[in-house]
Amino acid sequence: MQLSTRVLASLLAVAGLAATAAGLRFEVTNNATTTPGGQRFDREYGVGLAEQVLAEASCFVWKIFNQSLPADRRPAVDDRVKLVVNFVNTSILAFERDSESSITLNAGYVNNITGDGEVRTLVTGLLYHEVTHVWQWGQQDTSSAHSWVYEGVADFVRLRAGYAAPYWVQPGQGSSWDESYSTTAWFLHYCDELRPGFVAALNEKLKDGYSDDDFLQIMGKPVQVLWRDYKAKYGG
Numbered sequence: 693m694q695l696s697t698r699v700l701a702s703l704l705a706v707a708g709l710a711a712t713a714a715g716l717r718f719e720v721t722n723n724a725t726t727t728p729g730g731q732r733f734d735r736e737y738g739v740g741l742a743e744q745v746l747a748e749a750s751c752f753v754w755k756i757f758n759q760s761l762p763a764d765r766r767p768a769v770d771d772r773v774k775l776v777v778n779f780v781n782t783s784i785l786a787f788e789r790d791s792e793s794s795i796t797l798n799a800g801y802v803n804n805i806t807g808d809g810e811v812r813t814l815v816t817g818l819l820y821h822e823v824t825h826v827w828q829w830g831q832q833d834t835s836s837a838h839s840w841v842y843e844g845v846a847d848f849v850r851l852r853a854g855y856a857a858p859y860w861v862q863p864g865q866g867s868s869w870d871e872s873y874s875t876t877a878w879f880l881h882y883c884d885e886l887r888p889g890f891v892a893a894l895n896e897k898l899k900d901g902y903s904d905d906d907f908l909q910i911m912g913k914p915v916q917v918l919w920r921d922y923k924a925k926y927g928g
């Protein structure tokens with residue numbers, strides 16, 4: 693019984709996926725097969741899984757952003773989302789080139805991951821984060837002082853998908869809402885629990901770039917007050 697319910701659920705999920713992702717292509721290339729990290733990617737992850745995760749993560753982002761209609765979504769360049777595994781000699785794990793809907797995963801990071809079975813979880817989490825950058829509004833703003841909000845939303849999606857990373861801060865940690873990445877993500881999670889759909893509304897406002905006033909308009913309280921309440925919930 694349990695099994696057949698699960699099979700049915702996954703069939704429905706695949707059907708839904710095919711429908712919502714129709715017309716989009718998810719293209720993965722491993723351009724680092726001569727490096728240890730690129731080889732490990734092929735062994736422990738693989739191009740096929742990566743294509744599937746890009747599609748699933750895209751559907752997940754649209755759900756978080758409350759964009760059931762394709763017309764609501766930010767368009768992807770040439771209707772495709774690309775992922776290239778490359779060796780990049782920096783400490784960057786992955787990045788997304790906004791003008792190309794293209795994600796680069798650093799093979800050097802894959803090579804550095806320690807622990808059996810960790811590649812699957814950590815790379816999937818990273819792909820949820822980077823795919824969020826493909827779909828979120830307002831990326832014209834990222835080079836400015838507000839990159840924290842875009843990184844925070846991307847980590848919020850990763851968190852909601854169940855892929856919070858072991859190297860993240862704990863909920864309630866940090867000294868300001870704009871410390872970016874997981875600090876911001878846990879705070880957005882707090883706001884979204886208070887008002888379900890908060891992050892969807894915030895994403896919509898980011899079309900015009902970020903303003904502190906977005907919090908006041910959506911939550912009815914200034915961001916400073918929300919942050920104080922959030923810290924208080926975790927004992928200051």
Ligand SMILES: *[C@@H]1O[C@H](CO)[C@@H](O)[C@H](O)[C@H]1NC(C)=O
Binds near residue numbers: 723776778779
């Ligand atoms: C593939 O790797 C080569 C050498 O590292 C690099 O020059 C090239 O730009 C890469 N191609 C892509 C699509 O990233």
Ligand SMILES: *[C@@H]1O[C@H](CO)[C@@H](O)[C@H](O)[C@H]1NC(C)=O
Binds near residue numbers: 781
């Ligand atoms: C990475 O760059 C550093 C210095 O910039 C260099 O010493 C090192 O050999 C490079 N590593 C690889 C694998 O290319």
Ligand SMILES: *[C@@H]1O[C@H](CO)[C@@H](O)[C@H](O)[C@H]1NC(C)=O
Binds near residue numbers: 782783
């Ligand atoms: C991988 O580890 C090496 C050696 O510790 C370090 O120099 C490099 O920055 C790391 N790369 C990434 C992407 O984490």
Ligand SMILES: *[C@@H]1O[C@H](CO)[C@@H](O)[C@H](O)[C@H]1NC(C)=O
Binds near residue numbers: 758888890892
């Ligand atoms: C999602 O969007 C619809 C309109 O497109 C709106 O009616 C609904 O309230 C939104 N849901 C949330 C949780 O914000």
